[in-house]
Amino acid sequence: MKSLTSLYLMVLGIALGVEIAAGAFVAPVIFFPQNYLGEGVLTHFQSGILMTQVFLKTNLVIGFIALYSMIFEVQTTLARQRNDMLSFFLSLGCAITTGLFIFYYTPFIVHAQQLGAEHTTSDAFFTMHKQSELVMKTLMGFQLVLLLRRGWLSQR
Numbered sequence: 001m002k003s004l005t006s007l008y009l010m011v012l013g014i015a016l017g018v019e020i021a022a023g024a025f026v027a028p029v030i031f032f033p034q035n036y037l038g039e040g041v042l043t044h045f046q047s048g049i050l051m052t053q054v055f056l057k058t059n060l061v062i063g064f065i066a067l068y069s070m071i072f073e074v075q076t077t078l079a080r081q082r083n084d085m086l087s088f089f090l091s092l093g094c095a096i097t098t099g100l101f102i103f104y105y106t107p108f109i110v111h112a113q114q115l116g117a118e119h120t121t122s123d124a125f126f127t128m129h130k131q132s133e134l135v136m137k138t139l140m141g142f143q144l145v146l147l148l149r150r151g152w153l154s155q156r
Contacts, residue, residue, distance in 0.1 A: 105132035
């Protein structure tokens with residue numbers, strides 16, 4: 001069980017790393033290409049198209065990890081006499097926020113981009129984009145607390 005917990009901790013760490021890399025490292029480069037390539041290389045709309053492609057790939061990783069987390073937490077809860085319901089509910093929170101990001105916000109953004117640049121400058125798009133950022137930050141919070149809790153419990 002200890003090696004499965006170690007694998008689980010590694011997978012949670014990978015999820016956090018991928019999310020941080022996409023949001024903090026990749027996004028600023030993609031949305032500000034003029035800092036690296038000069039002016040007029042990409043429009044903001046084109047940068048958004050590229051960033052969406054990054055998040056579509058990121059969605060595969062975080063979706064798999066949310067599923068893995070739920071399986072691990074259900075199995076752990078069923079296998080122990082002393083249930084760790086906090087970890088279970090954190091994992092459930094991860095699954096819900098991941099599902100929202102993958103199946104609600106991402107399709108909305110992709111659809112708006114397919115309709116054209118004018119649809120990505122609307123108030124509705126701006127609101128949905130801000131909500132998707134909040135959902136991603138909430139997901140990362142759940143994952144971080146779950147990683148720390150599982151790491152702490154594995155040391156006991």
